[in-house]
Amino acid sequence: MKNIYFFIGTEAELMKMFTTIRELKLRGYRCIIVSSGQNEIHNSLFLELAGCNIDIDLSQYAPEVKSAKNYISWLFNTRKYGVKVMKEQLPAGGREDCLWIVHGDTLSTLLGAQIARKTGIKYMHVESGPRSFSLLSPFPEEIDRYYASKYSVVNFCPQKIYAEYAEKRFKGKAVNTYYNTGIETLNYAIKENRENSHPRIVEEKYFLLAIHRQENLYNKEYMVKLFTKIIELSDKMKCVFIYHEQTKDALVRYNLWDKVNSDKNICIIKRRPYVEFIDLVDKAEFVIADGCGNQQEFYYLGKPYLIMRLKVEKDSEGVGWNAECFGNKFNMIDYFYNNYQKYRKSPVVMEKSPSVIIADSIDDYFAKGGGEIDGEGWEKRSD
Template sequence: MAQSGIYFFIGTEAELIKLFPVMLQLQAQQVPYHIIASGQNDIVKSTILRAPNGGHVDLELSKESDIKKSAAGLMQWFAATWRKGKKAIPAHFGRDALRGATMVVHGDTVSTVMGAYLARRFGMRVAHVEAGLRSHNWLNPFPEEIDRVLTSRCVRLHFAPGQEATANLSKAKGLVVNTTYNTIADSLAYSRTIPCKDPVIAKLQGAPYFVFVMHRQENLANKTLVRDMLSRALQQAESMHCVMILHKPTEVTLQEMGLLETVQQTPHVTALPRVEYFDFMKLLEGAAFVITDGGSNQEELSYMGKPCLILRTHTERSDGLGQNVVMYRESMQVVDDFIAHYPDYRRPPIVPAQSPAQMIATALVKS
């Protein structure tokens, strides 16, 4: 039976990246939907949101600038935004409209948990895109593993990206849909239709380079790891150009360690701030290999078949592992072997036979 309405609760740009293809599919079927932004990231300004609906957000619960950059600050923001959401969402849409409708959440952020539990409070059905991923370690990745487990408890429509994720939901309540692949495959395909806007990235295309990304707090807190990885990246840059993405926490850490100037002044290193998604996909696709600690990067690179070293000890994602993706598991020998033999990890790109986003949109409408 078709639901009375579809709502997307989105907290971060990473969530938006994987949900906008579902919105595009709903638009293609002429199915209306609403967007609620928690404000964990400022998605209202995102160029990605312009693709499905011109950047319109129905309700924004907070601003990213409201969040103090600390774990305590995030929890304070969560409590304040939860309280606001309890009142603002029904006031804006009407309690009768919410009851029986579907709230779509994505992934593993604190906003995912917030959206799911607010929806349950309003008598909505919760649909979880990218459901079932598990590291089976509550503290790694933290808090993502906990967020996923908590979210799944109130989900009744689980969209699992593959057999392993589906198997993890064998005891879950409600309907489990195996989409085979992640919606990031749809996002990547769409990005290939968008021309490159960043002149620095456009200029890099065609020349050999590798990409280095380290931005997770647990890695940046490990100063020995930061020094060791930066040393290897700079050494490799002597023979192949390095593009290093300086997320704000990365920049702050390097500044505190007295290493930022070294990065900025080293020949054959291009240091870029966080790059807009569509251009970042072009940067990754043009790279010889990528060293990153981003889970979504692991997925994207698995679809590209690009050699990838993932700087994690545990991962809830199996994408590419044992094929194009190597996990370093706290071994610098693994890092050195990967850099020396990265061509061995090249694989053909993966092209899904059916769009995961289309499967999700169809299920949202019909189930």
């Protein structure tokens, strides 16, 4: 039996990979979940949907308090521990029957790639390709994705342009999946919401706000200007503010929490499970947020989205279509409110399953001994 190790760090990674895991299990692969501990995923709905449990738990160094210092400590300690554990777990002479999968652009993506290289197991990178071409923005995602892609034997890219870039830039094979695997997760959530309706948080029209990126939370000037604008905008349209604990901590630190919390036009709610979150997005007029994964989801939904980041990946989904990048121009908030309806688009209809494309490529990889696919080498050039 072929062993596929899925290195999972965050809830979002698991959400985007559960359909791929199910597809591979249907094809007879043994799917092994390795948890880095970046997020707590033991009780995740998507672990259940994938039909899996955590098989290898590396979370003993997971930070209890989220901070840059604690994450750096976790990264180095978990890499050392992970290499030790995986050297014990992997078969001594049969690693050609094993494959390691990393996903996306988180710290766990980089960590998983490093553990794979240190233990001598080939790995593939799902959601490779997108680049801002600035290592410091988005930080650390640009660094994480670049170095994970650099040594992967296959880079699965959600658009042709990304696949072409990866094919030229990296040593591994590039495969175009046409969509991010997140579109399958999104379709699952939409179906669930159709079958199980949720009550509206507010009856009036509202826009949705979600800010959680570290590069934003540690920028006092940004946070003060942003939430001053949000309070002004909420006088025109109700705001539903989904907050992360680290966002609340930042607002308290900058003496903004009480001001936002007392505003009658801002409805503050804690993070919701993914299916409920998509329902909130679907009912919103538009979204102001800073999530990278959200950009793809909202593009697939056709939802107007103001991306609260300084830079976005070149040619990334939705920019200039349903979305605009804030780019440190706070007047963009007023502009977007006045023009959001022109950014409302029809949802994207999935014509090809990215999970099936990934599984087909893995079939070919093993069928050809990891040496070639469609007549071309998996590893085009040596280090």
